[in-house]
Amino acid sequence: xxxxxxxxLVSGPPLVYLLVxxxxxxxxMLLASFQYPGEYGGLAPLFGTGDPDxxxxxxxxxxxxxxxxxxxxxLFFKSFLYATATTLFCLLLAYPLALLITRSPKKYRDLLVLxxxxxxxxxxxxxxxAWMIILGPQSLFAKGFNGFVGLFGIGPLPLLFxxxxxxxxxVYVHLPFMVLPLYANLEKHDPALLDAAQDLGASSWRRFWRxxxxxxxxxxxxxxxLVFIPALGIFAIPxxxxxxxxxxxxxxxxxxxxxxxxxxxxxxxxxxxxxxAILFVGLAAWFARRK
Amino acid sequence: xxxxxxxxxxxxxxxxLFLYLPLVIVVVYSFNDSRLNAEWVGFTLKWYDVLFHDEQxxxxxxxxxVIGLMASVVSTVLGTMAGYAMYRYDLKLLPVLVLTPxxxxxxxxxxxxxxxxxxxxxxxxxxxxxxAHIAFCVGFVAIVVRSRLSGMDESxxxxxxxxxxxxxxxxxxxxxxxxxPGIIAGALMAFTLSIDDFVITFFTAGVDSTTLPLQxxxxxKIAVTPExxxxxxxxxxLTLVLIVVATRLAPGVFRxx
Amino acid sequence: xxxxxxxxxxxxxxxxxxxDDVSLSIGAAEFFTLLGPSGCGKTTLLRMIAGFDxxxxxxxxxxxxxxxxxxxEGRNIHTVFQSYALFPHMTVEQNxxxxxxxxxxxxxxxKPRVREALEDVSLQGKExxxxxxxxxxxxxxxxxxxALVNRPKLLLLDEPxxxxxxxLKERMQLELISxxxxxxxxxxxxxxDQEEALALSxxxxxxxxxxxxxxxxxxxxxxxxxxxxxADFIGECNILECGVxxxxxxxxxxxLDGLGSVQATGANGATPGSRGALALRPEKIAIARDxxxxxxxxxxxxxxxxxxxTGDVTLYIVEVQSxxxxxxxxxxxxxxxxxxxxxxxxxxxxxxxxxxxxxxxD
Ligand SMILES: Nc1ncnc2c1ncn2[C@@H]1O[C@H](COP(=O)(O)OP(=O)(O)OP(=O)(O)O)[C@@H](O)[C@H]1O
Ligand SMILES: [Mg+2]
Numbered sequence: 001x002x003x004x005x006x007x008x009l010v011s012g013p014p015l016v017y018l019l020v021x022x023x024x025x026x027x028x029m030l031l032a033s034f035q036y037p038g039e040y041g042g043l044a045p046l047f048g049t050g051d052p053d054x055x056x057x058x059x060x061x062x063x064x065x066x067x068x069x070x071x072x073x074x075l076f077f078k079s080f081l082y083a084t085a086t087t088l089f090c091l092l093l094a095y096p097l098a099l100l101i102t103r104s105p106k107k108y109r110d111l112l113v114l115x116x117x118x119x120x121x122x123x124x125x126x127x128x129x130a131w132m133i134i135l136g137p138q139s140l141f142a143k144g145f146n147g148f149v150g151l152f153g154i155g156p157l158p159l160l161f162x163x164x165x166x167x168x169x170x171v172y173v174h175l176p177f178m179v180l181p182l183y184a185n186l187e188k189h190d191p192a193l194l195d196a197a198q199d200l201g202a203s204s205w206r207r208f209w210r211x212x213x214x215x216x217x218x219x220x221x222x223x224x225x226l227v228f229i230p231a232l233g234i235f236a237i238p239x240x241x242x243x244x245x246x247x248x249x250x251x252x253x254x255x256x257x258x259x260x261x262x263x264x265x266x267x268x269x270x271x272x273x274x275x276x277a278i279l280f281v282g283l284a285a286w287f288a289r290r291k
Numbered sequence: 292x293x294x295x296x297x298x299x300x301x302x303x304x305x306x307x308l309f310l311y312l313p314l315v316i317v318v319v320y321s322f323n324d325s326r327l328n329a330e331w332v333g334f335t336l337k338w339y340d341v342l343f344h345d346e347q348x349x350x351x352x353x354x355x356x357v358i359g360l361m362a363s364v365v366s367t368v369l370g371t372m373a374g375y376a377m378y379r380y381d382l383k384l385l386p387v388l389v390l391t392p393x394x395x396x397x398x399x400x401x402x403x404x405x406x407x408x409x410x411x412x413x414x415x416x417x418x419x420x421x422x423a424h425i426a427f428c429v430g431f432v433a434i435v436v437r438s439r440l441s442g443m444d445e446s447x448x449x450x451x452x453x454x455x456x457x458x459x460x461x462x463x464x465x466x467x468x469x470x471x472p473g474i475i476a477g478a479l480m481a482f483t484l485s486i487d488d489f490v491i492t493f494f495t496a497g498v499d500s501t502t503l504p505l506q507x508x509x510x511x512k513i514a515v516t517p518e519x520x521x522x523x524x525x526x527x528x529l530t531l532v533l534i535v536v537a538t539r540l541a542p543g544v545f546r547x548x
Numbered sequence: 549x550x551x552x553x554x555x556x557x558x559x560x561x562x563x564x565x566x567x568d569d570v571s572l573s574i575g576a577a578e579f580f581t582l583l584g585p586s587g588c589g590k591t592t593l594l595r596m597i598a599g600f601d602x603x604x605x606x607x608x609x610x611x612x613x614x615x616x617x618x619x620x621e622g623r624n625i626h627t628v629f630q631s632y633a634l635f636p637h638m639t640v641e642q643n644x645x646x647x648x649x650x651x652x653x654x655x656x657x658x659k660p661r662v663r664e665a666l667e668d669v670s671l672q673g674k675e676x677x678x679x680x681x682x683x684x685x686x687x688x689x690x691x692x693x694x695a696l697v698n699r700p701k702l703l704l705l706d707e708p709x710x711x712x713x714x715x716l717k718e719r720m721q722l723e724l725i726s727x728x729x730x731x732x733x734x735x736x737x738x739x740x741d742q743e744e745a746l747a748l749s750x751x752x753x754x755x756x757x758x759x760x761x762x763x764x765x766x767x768x769x770x771x772x773x774x775x776x777x778x779a780d781f782i783g784e785c786n787i788l789e790c791g792v793x794x795x796x797x798x799x800x801x802x803x804l805d806g807l808g809s810v811q812a813t814g815a816n817g818a819t820p821g822s823r824g825a826l827a828l829r830p831e832k833i834a835i836a837r838d839x840x841x842x843x844x845x846x847x848x849x850x851x852x853x854x855x856x857x858t859g860d861v862t863l864y865i866v867e868v869q870s871x872x873x874x875x876x877x878x879x880x881x882x883x884x885x886x887x888x889x890x891x892x893x894x895x896x897x898x899x900x901x902x903x904x905x906x907x908x909x910d
Contacts, residue, residue, distance in 0.1 A: 006458075011376035011385050014369040014429055018388035021426040022400065025407035032406055042409060093306050100303030114538065119310050121530045123487045125507045126523040130313030132511065133320065138329035175310065233396020236489060240511060250398050257402050257494065270402050277395045449600055450633035452620040454694065455650030464646075468637045 026274070033267035034058040041261025062264040066272070072252075076272070079249040083231040086170040087178075090227045091220065093171070094178035098219075099212075101179075102186040113183060120176040128169050128240050135159040135168070135241075165241040170231050177226035185219025186212070218288045225284030229277050249273060314527065321520035328517065338521040348522060351506035355486050358417060358502060362424035363482035369425065370432025370481070371474050377433060378440040393430040400427060401494030408495065415497035423495040424485045431484060432477035439473025440466075476537040483533050486526075551576045551734050552597070552702060557606035559592055566592045568758035569606070577732045579725070583745040584755030585781065590738045593755075594704050597736065598627050610701065621650070626695040627704040630711070632687045634679040634694070640666070641675040644694045651698050665693040668727065685716045692724075696733060705737045709744065721747055742782045746770060754778050772906055779827040779908065784863070786828040786874050787908075792818040800907065802826055806870040810846040815907035824909045830877035832904040835864060835896055844899030850874070852890045864890060866898050874898060 036044035036055035044055045066072050101112045119127065134141050137160065146156040159165060189212065197207045235250030242248075247255075249269060256266030320328045324335035342348060373389050376382060392400050400423070408419045447469070451461035489504040496505060503526070510519050550573040559567040567589040574580045582590045595601040597608060599620035608615045615623060626647070635643055644662045653661070666672050669689035679687055688708060695703055708724075709717045725748060728735050739745050745752050746766040753763045754777075762774040773779035776787055793801040793809065800815040804826065812818075812826060839847055850868035864876045876898055890896055 007376070007380050010372050011380065011382060014373035014376070014433070015385050015388065017369055018385075018392070018426065018429065021404065021407075021422055022388060022392050025403035026399075028407055028410060029403040043406075093309065096299055096302035097306045100299050103299065114534075115307065116310065118531070118534065119314055121483060121487075121534055122314060122527045123489075123504060123507070123523065123530075125489055125504055125511065126317060126526065127313065129507070129511050129515075129519060129523065130317045132515070133316055133328040134313060136328065138327055140329075172309070172313070175306075229394065230396050233398045235398055236493075236508075240508075250396070253398055253402060254493075257405060263406060266402060267406070270399050274395060274399055277399070281394055444631060444633065446629045446631055446633040447635060449620070450627070450629060451635070451646070452600075453598055453625075453627045454647035455621045455698075456646075457619075457621055460650070465635055 029267045029270055032263055033062060033271050034060070035264050036061065037262045037264050041263070043263050059264075062262075062268040065265060066268050072269070075247070075249055075252055076276075079232055082167065082170065082248060083228050085167060086174060086231045087224050087228045089167070089171045090175050090178040091224065093175060094182050094223065098179050098182035098186050101183050102189075109187075113180070116176050116179045116183075124173065125236070125240075127173055128237055131165065131169055131172065131241060132160060135165050160241065161243040161246070163242070163246060166238050166246055169237040169241045170234065173234075173237065174227040174231055177230075178223035181222035181226065182216065182219040185216050185222075189215055221284050221288045225281060229280055232276060232280075233273055317520050318524045318527070320517055321524045323517060323520075326516060328515070328520070338517040339525075341516075341518050342521045342525075345518065347501070348503075348506055348518070351501045351503045354417065354500055355503040358420050358424060359482045359485040361421045362428055362485040363478050365421075366425045366428035366481045367432050367474060367478040370429045370477055371436050371470075373429060373433035374436030374440065374477075378437045389430045389433045392427045393434075397427075397490040398494075401491040404491070405494045415495060416500040419495045419497070420492055420500060420502070423491050424488060427488075427491065428481035428484055431480050432474075435477040435480060436470060436473050439470045443469050479533050479537040483530055487530075550574060551578075551611060552736070553607070553609040553612075554593075554597070555607040555609070557593070557596060557603045557608060559589075559596060559601065560604050565758050567596070567603075570755075570758070570760055571606075572753060572760065572763065574734060574736060576734055579728050579735045579737065579748060579750045581737045581739060581745045581749035581752045582755055583739055583742060583752050583782075586740055588755045589758040590740070590755060591706055594627070594706055594736065594738055597702075598625055598704055599623050624700050625702040625704060626700040627706065628691050628695050628708045630707045632679075632691040634687055634690055636679050638678075639675065640671070640677050640679070640682070640690050643679070643690060644697050647694060647698050653698070661697060665697040668696065668731070669693045669723075684712055685720060688712065688720060692727070696727075696731065699731070700733065702734045702736065705735060707739055708737075710739075710741075717744075724748060746782070754781065756781070773827060773908070775908055776825060776827075779906070784830045784875055784877070786826075786830065786833075788826045788828060788872075788905075789823070790826055791823050792820050795820050799902070802907070806872055807848065807868065810905075811902040812905050812907055813903045817909040818907050819909075822909065824907055826905040827908055828874075828900060828905040830863060830875040831861075831879075833874060833876045833898055833900045835866065835876045835878055835890070835898050837894075837896060839897040839899050843901075845902045847897055847899030850896055850898055852892050852894045852896055854892055855889065857889075862889060864896075866896060868898065 031046075032043055035046065036057075036059055038044045046058075047056060097116065101109055101116075104112055133139060136142060137158065142159050145159065149155045149157060193211055193215075194207055197211050198204075202210065233250050233253075234248065235254045238246045238248050238251055239254075253266050253269045253273070256262045256269065316328075319331075321338055322334050322336070323331055324337070325332040373385060377386055377389065404419070404423045404426070405415075408415060408422075413419055413422075443466070447465055448461050451465045452458070456464060487504065488502075489508060492502050492505060493508070496502065501509075503522070507519060507522065510516070552572070552574040554570055554572040554574075557567060557570050558565065570589075570593060572580075582593065584590055592601065596603050597615075599615065599618060599622070602616070610623065610625065635646070638646070641662055644665050645658050648658045648661060662675070663672070666675065669692050671686060671689050671693065674682065674686065674690075679690070682690065691708070709720050712720060721744060724735075737745075737748060746769075749766055751763065751765055752769055754761045754769060756777050762769055762778045764772075769778065770782055773782060773785075779785045779787060788804045788807065790802040790804045790810075792815075793803050795801075795815060795818045798814055798816045800812050800818040801809050802812055802815070802818070802824075803809055810826070818824060834844055848868040850866040853865040853867040853873060855865065856863040859880070861877050861879050864878065866874050866876050868874060
């Protein structure tokens with residue numbers, strides 16, 4: 001059998017599957033973003049029956065609607081801010097953890113890494129639900145917190161169904177995605193570098209900022225991409241932990257498809273989200289390569 | 292090395308606490324004899340009892356199991372082929388198609404498949420969920436299999452050919468046994484991902500195809516009872532078992548992806 | 549007829565020629581070595597013989613049959629890989645049985661033949677071990693046994709001893725020689741270690757930049773290198789640029805640049821008036837405070853610049869007049885050597901006989 005035939009035999013089935021169930025649906029969504037909404041939800045037909053009352057064919061209507069109202073761009077911006085904040089907090093929490101694992105004795109490292117991944121493998125909803133319990137008004141934590149801020153004459157503040165709850169949920173769910181690439185990077189550093197720096201008289205603070213951190217930037221970029229991009233499109237966390245005004249782009253997309261059933265507009269939002277995601281993936285890859 | 296270990300230790304331990312405390316609370320409250328997830332009243336197993344008599348929950352669990360099995364079998368076969376093809380040949384399109392569904396926000400795959408299924412008149416239900424799950428599980432299996440392959444010494448296959456094995460025999464007798472732990476780990480991973488998936492299932496499920504995550508979601512949204520804690524605890528236990536098995540088979544497979 | 553004929557084989561990677569018009573002919577039961585510096589194309593040539601790679605030009609014939617288009621499994625050639633390439637999921641026994649199974653050997657014959665192969669490499673009792681439970685030398689033996697168990701016509705060995713420590717390497721070299729003699733399989737052996745090549749081979753092909761520079765028996769290659777590359781690559785060598793003054797029946801007077809005239813016998817290629825070089829092995833140069841007058845025709849006064857003590861011998865760098873440096877080797881047990889070594893700065897005499905050097909024409 002020729003190599004060419006073999007190549008197609010092996011790569012063909014997954015290729016066809018992903019073309020049919022990923023590439024084509026994405027293209028259909030692109031097409032849908034230029035269609036009219038159907039009378040009873042969904043999409044209006046592409047080719048009309050000739051009935052003058054019927055909407056059919058292609059239109060920029062949904063794009064006009066999107067760019068015509070600052071609310072929508074504002075929502076994207078809000079999602080962007082949430083995703084950025086999530087990325088920063090994840091970085092802040094992940095760095096010491098990754099560093100700790102790297103500097104632990106070799107035999108414990110795999111276990112410590114596994115301990116980071118384990119919560120990630122438990123169901124996503126369960127992890128969010130856990131924070132509903134912790135932040136709920138009757139919880140010890142909420143009582144303690146409000147008791148504390150009450151000393152300063154503030155509160156009581158609702159913790160659940162607030163932006164803070166959404167942010168905590170986002171950080172909690174995405175943290176492992178930051179720890180793993182960071183650790184993978186830090187693990188490769190030569191410990192002799194730090195010894196050399198210490199030898200040359202650098203304080204531990206300077207050693208960190210002058211050596212460890214700059215060398216770890218590729219890991220930081222990779223982790224940031226892995227956190228930022230999913231966080232941008234999340235809908236379940238604001239849906240469960242957020243208040244009524246806590247919606248993000250993901251929630252709007254969900255609404256368009258399931259509640260108001262305006263698929264073309266939902267597709268517009270999805271396409272823009274896709275483009276943003278691709279843009280950020282590209283950006284992260286570019287940054288990582290430049291290092 | 293004595294580089295301020297206490298500072299790092301404190302910070303690191305706090306982060307581990309942050310990771311685990313919520314899950315511990317869920318488990319603990321699943322044994323709490325109170326409808327509220329607040330004060331500890333007393334130990335009980337009644338929420339597990341409620342759970343095992345909850346028809347909806349049981350049928351959702353059954354659905355999840357069926358979907359998980361079907362999706363993981365198919366995606367393991369396709370993912371292994373994709374991983375092997377990506378390792379062996381210089382391909383342009385396949386890696387993009389394999390990796391993008393994982394890289395972009397899940398909701399995008401969910402809604403585009405929703406449009407696709409409705410357009411093709413594929414009724415939303417078990418089948419559409421399985422098809423959707425395969426689409427994103429293939430990538431994870433492919434990554435695990437490919438990384439296993441690139442850890443393999445290429446000269447082993449050459450040695451087999453050299454000693455008289457045809458290409459197919461060399462694959463069956465040498466390559467396949469050596470990457471088998473990766474394939475099994477990939478299969479377990481696909482199963483776990485499918486059982487756990489909420490977002491994509493949310494968009495591709497029909498009325499009579501509620502899965503466990505969908506059931507949990509509606510309980511969280513509508514009426515929280517400690518029954519959710521009980522099912523959560525059981526699910527965590529199941530995942531834990533799968534993970535232990537997978538890491539035994541292929542140490543390090545869950546790292547770096 | 550030769551067992552393996554390589555005719556004008558060329559292999560290019562892009563515009564880089566890794567193997568350049570190589571022709572070799574290797575006989576049955578020969579221990580043949582490809583020797584050359586790293587990157588000179590040895591592995592590439594070996595992979596084409598084994599069938600993992602195809603030549604861009606030329607032919608490879610095994611037993612007179614053209615191997616073009618014959619896949620590795622269709623050639624009666626086995627390879628011992630540098631990394632051993634033992635199947636990690638099979639025991640020693642299963643590894644060795646593999647080629648027999650591939651050759652559809654009847655089941656009842658497999659066991660005795662595996663046992664026999666293990667005896668050949670003295671590894672009895674290790675049948676049930678997995679490769680990761682073996683030492684480097686034992687893995688090496690299993691790889692050999694596996695490659696030899698169904699008696700291929702030709703065995704290719706790509707730096708098989710490179711990963712072993714010096715002691716073990718020496719022992720394995722001796723075992724390889726006796727094994728090859730015993731079973732009579734042709735060995736094509738690749739190495740960049742010239743000592744190993746000289747010790748093992750019946751014939752050596754010295755390669756450089758994809759070409760064969762010289763093909764000869766070890767003693768010939770060492771004593772009569774064909775050109776500067778070979779002289780320099782094999783062993784230590786002083787290469788002294790010179791012009792030819794006279795040549796009477798192969799006894800030439802050479803004008804060494806900056807040193808003066810010397811006599812050299814056996815310089816048949818030296819035409820008066822032409823230029824070349826005199827290749828002079830360090831051990832062929834005598835060194836003493838005062839050389840006995842009868843000993844050497846060619847002699848120079850000099851000064852020890854530096855020395856390198858290596859246990860059995862000492863290598864002196866001697867600076868002769870006009871600043872030229874010569875490498876001179878003295879066995880540490882040399883007769884008449886004083887207990888004291890020469891020190892840097894010591895005045896010495898160096899000299900060599902007229903048949904000590906080897907003239908290389910340009
Ligand atoms: N597949 C390839 N593609 C491009 N260049 C290659 C390839 N294989 C070998 N080369 C080049 O061909 C040259 C010869 O390589 P080869 O492996 O034959 O060297 P070698 O003599 O075996 O060296 P070593 O002693 O280091 O093993 C090298 O410069 C190498 O870079
Ligand atoms: Mg080589």
